[in-house]
Amino acid sequence: MAATPLNQIAEILPGYPFRGALKAQADGNAWAVQVRHVSSREWVSMDSAARVVGGEALDRVQLGGRRRPDYLQPGDVLFMARGPRNGAVLIEEVPEATVCTPHFFLIRLKPGSDDIVDPGFLVWQLNHGEGRAAIAAGRQGSLMPSVPKTELAAIRLHLPPLARQRHLVALFRGADREAELMQALIDNRHREVTAIGRAMLDTVRNG
Structure with missing residues (x-):
């Protein structure tokens, strides 16, 4: 069976471009997922109290600009691209108006791709075996290692x-x-x- 590049079945979107340090605001218009909110589990749910199971409470933030952000949806995959711990988690449940920081790439299946790939299986394949090896091989930098979008997009999946x-x-x-x-x-x-x-x-x- 021929392998399928990740970018053939999914969009790879950047996290929300916060400028400078992220500041929590009690009256903010959105929620933000940061690295500290994601545990080592491979799927996370966020309940109505906006808590990540196994993690900490999300932060309220204020988003500006006219462009509609790429809000997280159930079935999205977050890929932690920056730092020593690179891997994917599946978003199963999420409050409205939730974004992720630039430490993540947001992987969202393209229309029609849900007929050929289960997002949970995508997470599993990115985190294990050949997927994990490909991510390690594509990691760049030493002080703050990261996985470039081009390297992530080129990872080949067996479906x-x-x-x-x-x-x-x-x-x-x-x-x-x-x-x-x-x-x-x-x-x-x-x-x-x-x-x-x-x-x-x-x-x-x-x-």
Whole structure:
């Protein structure tokens, strides 16, 4: 099966061009997704309180200009292009009027491409195996490494039938959920042991 360049099936859009340091404004007209909002998970949802699951609360910001920004939509993919941690996350749910900063590229499937690629599978392929290797090979810079748009656009994808893509995504989500539950059990056990240890020491101290 011939490989498909990413830019053949998707638009690659820049993040919103904030000038200078991003300033949070309580009465702002939009929300902004920054690097600190995105955890290591490969899909994120933002509820009505504008929080990224596993991350921090989004910031209200004021957007200017007449051009309508590229607001995030469910099914969009954010690619973290700047910094040492490069990878993709799938936006599953998002408040209205949400943008991303220039640290990201916004990957949005072209009309008709959803018939040949599942966005969750796109995220998986960018983050694993050959996709991850291609991203590493295209990274530039040392102090502030980044992945240029041209390198990202040229990444070649292998697209099995849509049903198989969705099956793999379901399996991967299941494994991710199991890992999350296991980590929660480990964290709970550590807290339990710590509490028992403190109680034991308090008993010794108090004689």
